[in-house]
Amino acid sequence: MALIDLNRREIHCKIVYYGPGRSGKTTNLFYIYNAVSEKYRGKLLTIETRGDRTLFFDLLPINLGQIHGLNIRIQLYTVPGQSHYRATRKLVLKGVDGIVFVADSLRKRREKNIESLLDLKNNLKEYNLTLEQLPLVFQYNKRDLITSAIPILTIEELENDLNRDLKAPYFEASATKGIGVFETLKEISKRTVKYVARKYIFKQESLRAEGGLL
């Protein structure tokens, strides 16, 4: 649930990085945190277990600047990817406005990607949301391994496994090197702000036009 604060002239949106464990969700946030100047970001909050896996979530607030005199503030969350943290993932999805699905390009993680996307769909369903209605961007991570001897899924295979029906935009990435990280962020931010504006602001304006409460 986005928050539009007309008093401070701010719009707050929540974007969640979803995906299987070890696919690089937290790495995305770390890269963004290190690359963005302090002026445009808040504190990075992480709750990790031993062995640097996310236990609950990571949170990074980002300031995207102004649109129509309103400051756009985006909160980037990650979820713990490991399958037994399902309840936690559901909690983090509460009030989500946009989703980045970070898929692992490693061939041996193919099933985990599919499983995680299904888990996402099921969790959203419990909040009466669907992937079709929410802003969504896929990120196919670890593409740099293509030159190594490790078996990697092709983009066609990833698209076919995950994005065949959704037809969401996708980006090839190597989060550790920062490749594709900002492209992903830019696209999801654009889509999320548009979605929030359409859902909340225009709705309020039509209310006002009808003599509503604003």
Place this chain on the structure above:
Amino acid sequence: MVVTSQKAKQLQKVLDSHLLSVGVSLAILIDEAGNVIVASGNDNGVDTTSLAALAAANFGATAQIAKLIGEEDFSILYHKGKKDNIHFSKVGKDFILVTIFTDEIPLGLVRLRVNQVAQELLDLLAEN
């Protein structure tokens, strides 16, 4: 949700007159997604964005504990520190009121006041 200037001022006034007036150092009204709707008092450099996200998560986590013992959720959480204490209280279905106060303020008074303002805040929030 949309918070207008007028609404923010009304909410703040409720927090000021019922909570800050009895010595609560900081009162923050947040939603369950972890957004700060309105804050009042002296934040003493507290990162309210992180606090709101963690408070919402804390509530979610304890709601799961509640379910394990057959409860729907826990409507009040309280953490006691050496000097400062923090009290979380559910306001309606979608909001949480976070209050921070020192040992000099009796917990009972905070609980009483939080209880009293909950309905008032809810009425204001429902007017949207």
